[in-house]
Amino acid sequence: LKPELQINDHPEHQHGHEQSVRIIHKGKPYTIKPGNPVTLSMRPEINAVIFDLDGVITDTSEYHYLAWKQLADEMGYTFSREINEELRGIGRLESLDIILDASGVTLSVEERFNQGELKNSYYKELLKSITPENLLPGIRDFIDELKEHRIRIALASASRNAPEVIKRLGIENDFDVVMDAGAVEKGKPDPEIFVSAAEKLNVEPEFCVGVEDAAAGIMSIKSAGIFSVGIGPAAAEADWAI
Ligand code: G6P
Ligand code: MG
Numbered sequence: 001l002k003p004e005l006q007i008n009d010h011p012e013h014q015h016g017h018e019q020s021v022r023i024i025h026k027g028k029p030y031t032i033k034p035g036n037p038v039t040l041s042m043r044p045e046i047n048a049v050i051f052d053l054d055g056v057i058t059d060t061s062e063y064h065y066l067a068w069k070q071l072a073d074e075m076g077y078t079f080s081r082e083i084n085e086e087l088r089g090i091g092r093l094e095s096l097d098i099i100l101d102a103s104g105v106t107l108s109v110e111e112r113f114n115q116g117e118l119k120n121s122y123y124k125e126l127l128k129s130i131t132p133e134n135l136l137p138g139i140r141d142f143i144d145e146l147k148e149h150r151i152r153i154a155l156a157s158a159s160r161n162a163p164e165v166i167k168r169l170g171i172e173n174d175f176d177v178v179m180d181a182g183a184v185e186k187g188k189p190d191p192e193i194f195v196s197a198a199e200k201l202n203v204e205p206e207f208c209v210g211v212e213d214a215a216a217g218i219m220s221i222k223s224a225g226i227f228s229v230g231i232g233p234a235a236a237e238a239d240w241a242i
Contacts, residue, residue: 027204044227048176048203049146050194053157055088055213056231058134058169060127060159067123068099071115077103088234089214091158091187092116120161127161130168143174152176154197156210158187158217177201189219194226212238 020033055061072079087095154177162180166172177200186192210221213231221228230238
């Protein structure tokens with residue numbers, strides 16, 4: 001990207017017909033006429049940042065791992081750190097399906113639901129220990145910096161526990177919009193959660209940035225037409241992987 005775009009009066013336009021060009025730049029219309037050069041900024045603008053929660057704002061992804069591990073050990077399922085990486089950003093029951101698949105186990109609808117609830121009870125027990133100390137390093141300052149620059153902030157989490165987690169972290173009033181699994185029909189990697197967050201913020205996707213630690217989350221951000229920032233190895237496909 002060049003820092004700016006200059007559209008000058010082209011020599012062709014100076015003789016003969018008085019031609020003008022109409023363009024749309026960053027959502028605004030411009031008419032460029034011969035003799036009236038227009039200078040427009042091509043620098044990307046950020047008006048909103050949409051955060052994933054688990055593994056981005058706080059390390060609850062480790063608690064999800066511990067809760068799945070407890071269930072897997074009790075039930076005799078195959079489970080490992082490697083399988084756990086696939087569960088990042090994936091909904092509760094879909095995560096259970098991945099573990100069941102790896103173990104070659106099929107459950108009835110009811111058993112599947114009950115085991116999802118059981119895992120959640122282990123997870124909720126671990127959540128009790130969460131305090132503002134559990135914010136990942138730099139997050140508090142980053143949120144403050146965004147606010148100083150009047151950049152809007154949203155949460156796009158696949159977790160039904162997201163409202164409780166942000167409350168325990170003491171950041172529930174920092175978000176302009178909170179989207180959790182209950183607010184959308186389709187989970188990540190579908191773009192719905194990021195598209196809806198941008199809509200609720202009233203910011204066009206091209207002026208948003210999404211931050212994720214999950215491969216499914218990066219896919220979701222990208223398909224929403226949003227610039228993606230990926231934290232850690234699972235999110236390496238991001239526009240900016242850190
Ligand atoms: C997040 C986590 C996943 C978790 C999902 C559902 O996306 O990254 O590991 O499975 O939320 O969480 P829940 O708290 O609703 O079971
Ligand atoms: Mg995550």
